[in-house]
Amino acid sequence: MANIANHNIHVVFLPYLTSSHLIPLVDAALLFASRDGVKVSIVTTPCNAAMFQSSVDKSTNSGHQIAIYSVEFPSAQVNLPEGIESMSTATSIEQYLKVWKAIELIQKPMENLIRSLSPDCIFSDMFYPWTVDLALELNIPRLMFFASSFFYQCIRHNIKLRTDNLVKPGTETFSVPDLPHCIEMKKTQLPEYYMTRTQFGEYIKVIDKSQTQSYGTVHDTFFELEPAYVDLYKNTICQKSWHIGPLFHFSRRNEVQISGENISSNQDCLNWLDTQVLPPAHFVLAFLTARFA
Incomplete structure (x- = not known):
């Protein structure tokens, strides 16, 4: 305990390489860095780092301990043009799949970089299930980040458990069971991997398994928005879960802060x-x- 008290808690953040996941996770990193006694490192690629470099600079200028560490994106290896380093910047399905392959290739460099940083905790996107194994190797906790709501996660979990019984031949709609409200869906609204075995569906299984091995989950949402689903999720899926949103509000609030006065108040x-x-x-x-x- 003495060692922990005498040094800042060092948390490594790994945002997934698509803007809808990267932006809220970086906002979470900025939120952590704003707390006393926390040191933050963000691991990403050069082009993705450029997207939020100015926000990190503002944070460091405010006295926060936060830094970006980049691993080289293997553009040449997957035959991608320079500058396309995320799902968001891909302009075709072919480029999208190449970015996916490149993300697989940077796993080892990311692992080596994280080991060299000697963190106390890994805070990673759901799409980096391998980070739970690295956390176990380093004997540190891994927090799993969801950019989606508890409502969505509860629906996904309950459908996953009962897909065969819910979706019957000749049936167009079904009710999602064991929810606080009556939620009806159509078969056409379900992802393909619910109905048949797919490569992505197998990847989702790996992600779900990594959640059971993680210390807990963190969500970009807030209790007042969906109290019944926060409680349901914690009681039936993952007891150690935290809602820290809306992260968008935190980041924008701090962008317009001058001399401690928030220009854009409620x-x-x-x-x-x-x-x-x-x-x-x-x-x-x-x-x-x-x-x-």
Whole structure:
């Protein structure tokens, strides 16, 4: 305990290489770095690092201990043009699959880099299931990050357990069992790997197994949005789960912070709404679209 008390807790963050996963996980890294006694390292590739370098610079200028470490992206090995280093920048299915292959190739360099950093904890995206084995090797906890809601995870879990019984021949819709609310879905809304064995479906099984070996899960959501599903998830799927969102709000709030005063306060937003002429429901829908798009 004395050793822990005398040094900062060092957490290594691994964002997946697509913007919908990378942005919230980097926001989580910035949130951790803003806490006293926490040192943060983000491991990624050069082009992806460039996307959030300015945010990290602002954090370090504020006195936070946060740094970016890059591993070379194997563009030549997978025959990709320079600069395409994420799913988000791929312009065709062929490029998408090449990025996927490249992500597999950088696993070993990432592992070696993480070992050299000697972290106290690994905070990694769900799509890096191999990090749980590395964490076990290093005898440190691995936190598994989900950019999605507890609602989604509960539905996915319950369908996975009962796919054969839920989806019957000749049936167009079915009800997802054991949920706080009645949720109906169509067979056409299910991913292919629920209905037949696919390579991606086998990968999802590896991800699910890594969750059972992880210390816990972290989600970019908040309790007030989905209290029943937070409770359901913790009681039936993963007891050690934390909601730390909305991370978008944290990162944007800090971007407009000057001399400790937040320019864009909640009251500013309410005052702006009062000046508009459309019914309030329109604005609720607008903000929901912006938040969940």
